[in-house]
Amino acid sequence: MADIAxxxxxxxxxxxxxxxxxxxxxxxxxxxxxxxxxxxxxNGKGTNPEELLASAHAGCFTMQLSALLANHGHTIESLDTQxxxxxxxxxAGFKVSAMKLVVRGKVTGSDQADFEEHVRQAxxxxxxxQVMKGNVEITHEAILE
Numbered sequence: 191m192a193d194i195a196x197x198x199x200x201x202x203x204x205x206x207x208x209x210x211x212x213x214x215x216x217x218x219x220x221x222x223x224x225x226x227x228x229x230x231x232x233n234g235k236g237t238n239p240e241e242l243l244a245s246a247h248a249g250c251f252t253m254q255l256s257a258l259l260a261n262h263g264h265t266i267e268s269l270d271t272q273x274x275x276x277x278x279x280x281x282a283g284f285k286v287s288a289m290k291l292v293v294r295g296k297v298t299g300s301d302q303a304d305f306e307e308h309v310r311q312a313x314x315x316x317x318x319x320q321v322m323k324g325n326v327e328i329t330h331e332a333i334l335e
Contacts, residue, residue: 213237239284247318248273248287253311259297262308265311267296289322293331304335 194259198220220237228234250272256266276288287309293309300308309332313319319328 192200210329213242238276240277243286243318244275244289247275247316247322248291250316250318251291251312252293255295255308257291257306258312258315259295259300264308265298265302269295269297270294274308279301286322286326288327288329292333294333294335296335300334302332302334308332308334 197216200211200213200215203209207227210224212222212223212224214223224236226234226236229236230238230240251273252269252271255269255271259266263268265281271293273289274284274288274292276290277284278287289307295305297305309330311314313328314331322328
């Protein structure tokens with residue numbers, strides 16, 4: 191049995207190109223958020239799976255980084271992470287090929303080399319990275335302000 195289980199739902203109507211759908215989360219943070227071919231491949235208004243994956247990875251990684259830094263006695267003023275999920279054409283479809291993490295941190299008691307090492311560890315350890323490991327190239331950039 192799982193220690194933690196989170197749920198989300200998707201509803202879709204129509205074919206791929208002209209259809210549309212919604213995604214919702216158990217918490218209600220997403221409640222009928224619209225997605226479609228246009229939001230995924232044409233930058234239309236709404237969300238898409240890759241954007242949701244990038245936000246999940248950014249959030250997970252940033253929490254992991256904060257834990258590592260705090261466990262080593264650093265004081266965290268702020269951490270801001272941008273995750274970019276990239277897709278490439280793969281045969282008849284597409285595949286997620288890369289996730290690029292860029293984190294800016296204001297951290298007391300850390301220098302650039304120390305911060306970079308914590309970022310490397312967090313990028314390797316976070317559960318979302320673990321899901322993608324071996325399937326998606328994960329890169330990271332650490333900027334200590």
